[in-house]
Amino acid sequence: AKANGINLRKYLIYLFKQLPKLGAFPKECQLEAYLPWTKYVQQSCTD
Known part of the structure; x- marks a missing residue:
């Protein structure tokens, strides 16, 4: 996640x-939709 x-x-x-x-x-x-490099996860889980 950090990377x-x-x-x-x-x-x-x-x-x-x-x-x-x-x-x-x-x-x-x-x-695969829940992997940390997907766009939706990155939008939902950034600070």
Whole structure:
């Protein structure tokens, strides 16, 4: 997260809120949207 310029605390909170919505066995393509270098994550989790 730090290498991508996002706030680690905000990123973890974001993940803990969003990932349970994907269900028990999310597909790889669904998880890719939550990687720290995606535009939406960077917009949502910066200081």
